Amino acid sequence: DAGVTQSPTHLIKTRGQQVTLRCSPKSGHDTVSWYQQALGQGPQFIFQYYEEEERQRGNFPDRFSGHQFPNYSSELNVNALLLGDSALYLCASSSHPPAGNTGELFFGEGSRLTVL
Amino acid sequence: EDQVTQSPEALRLQEGESSSLNCSYTVSGLRGLFWYRQDPGKGPEFLFTLYSAGEEKEKERLKATLTKKESFLHITAPKPEDSATYLCAVLDYGQNFVFGPGTRLSVLP
Structure with a gap:
């Protein structure tokens, strides 16, 4: 049973560029959430997708956008990259409601983004 | 706005030296409190x-407890792999x- 898979694992971009990160949820899960984790900090909630719609959003600017596909996989897009966007981007999957019946989120290993 | 703080920020223990990590929270209606390892x-x-004050959960050397304002993660006789x-x-x-921001635990052999 494949868990949550994310790609790419590492990438380097320059300021002003755009990036797309991808996530495939754990088999049987239909809800995907994205988190940003800066070095030494806890994950910060970006947004959550269910039934191909953004259901909730954290305190992130419109430069951060996403998409969910019919097979439940998801993309995170960040436009006009800033140095401060450098972080580990984590995808978490669950069954709806957001944390299922146990409150358990399954995380991927993340995509490490470096903005130069 | 929900807030979660954790203490200490970092903790170094000798193998076998038991201790506790703290998580304090303010939330508008707690549906659940969760512990993760990273x-x-x-x-x-x-x-x-x-889910509720007074509840306890255990897994190997870890035990989590919950009150109305905080949770503790107790680590008994930790090993380096913790x-x-x-x-x-x-x-x-x-x-x-x-x-929360997390507690970095180091267990020295």
Whole structure:
């Protein structure tokens, strides 16, 4: 049973560029959430997708956008990259409601983004 | 706005030296409190869910407890493989899931 898979694992971009990160949820899960984790900090909630719609959003600017596909996989897009966007981007999957019946989120290993 | 704080920020223990990590929270209606373990460069791994004050959960050398304002993660006779960052998170009835900053635990042999 494949868990949550994310790609790419590492990438380097320059300021002003755009990036797309991808996530495939754990088999049987239909809800995907994205988190940003800066070095030494806890994950910060970006947004959550269910039934191909953004259901909730954290305190992130419109430069951060996403998409969910019919097979439940998801993309995170960040436009006009800033140095401060450098972080580990984590995808978490669950069954709806957001944390299922146990409150358990399954995380991927993340995509490490470096903005130069 | 939900808030989660964790203390200490970092903790170094000798193998076998038991201790506790603290998670304090303010939330508008707690649906659940969660503990996760995160190894360097990896995503968080679920450990426990606690739903109500007085509840306790155990897994190997770890025991999590919950009061109305805080949760403790007790580590009994830790081993070096317990070294990781331990994250606490809360879920409220508005479906907001908020993580604390974590406690970095190092267990020395």
